[in-house]
Amino acid sequence: MAAEILDGRAVSAKILDLVTKDVADLGRKPVLATVLVGDDPASRTYVRMKAGRCAKVGMESRRIELPGQTTTAELVARIRELSDDPSVDGILLQHPVPHQIDERAxxxxxxxxxDVDGVTRTSFAMMAFDEGGFASATPGGIxxxxxxYEIPLSGKHAVVVGRSPILGKPAGLLLLARDATVTYCHSRTTDLPARVAEADILVAAVGRPALIRGNWIKRGAVVIDAGYADNTGDVEYEAAAERASFITPVPxxxxxxxxxxxxxxTARAARQKK
Incomplete structure (x- = not known):
């Protein structure tokens, strides 16, 4: 039996409807500053999409574009200016940045x-301790x-393939907070197919197309594919959909x-500042 699709477009539309109402109640336009360094075509597309969504919900998207040769010091200084600007509610640094930049700094x-994208150490710690910080946006979306879809998490075995500090690691912590038992896997995991086969809930977060083969998937598992490269996810979709109970499409x-x-x-940050 083919898996049921976890339709992110439909669910996100409902969330954005609520955001639109929240923004209207706020009485002003929240401002999201997006910082783009360099000319990466995919990054430009993402920033443009985010600007379009901002307009639809009544927010202002303020775009800051910096040349590809920008240094770490120059980028840090610009971001600190935005942090100190009282008119800015949220800041997004588009990932990835050019190789010469210390992204963590x-x-x-x-x-x-x-930090509405949930990328700082402070946000990570607050999320881990359930102290009300901003979640990393992709794990929060997952x-x-x-x-x-009312998928039960308590007591389930969740396997996260990937250990990025803004995706894999926070996804595992959010699942752990919901009483799932979490296993992290990565490039040095021994016998990855066996670990994946144990998953009631699989989160693939590597960015390597079709890394995870469909026949590794446990029958009835929930498959969340957060990978994206060349319009393809981390999971061999068609074969996995024949075994999973639920699966996310890519895109x-x-x-x-x-x-x-x-x-x-971003709306929450504006509301808290009000």
């Missing part, structure tokens, strides 16, 4: 109260998608949820 220049699954959570958290 740039992330840490974002004021925690404006959790919202699971909740929308149209996790991606729209990331943007929805980003804007929801």
């Amino acid at each position: 740039a992330f840490e220049a974002i004021a925690p109260e404006k 959790m919202a998608l699971l909740d929308a 149209g699954g996790v991606g729209p949820m990331t943007i929805a959570v980003l804007l929801a958290q």
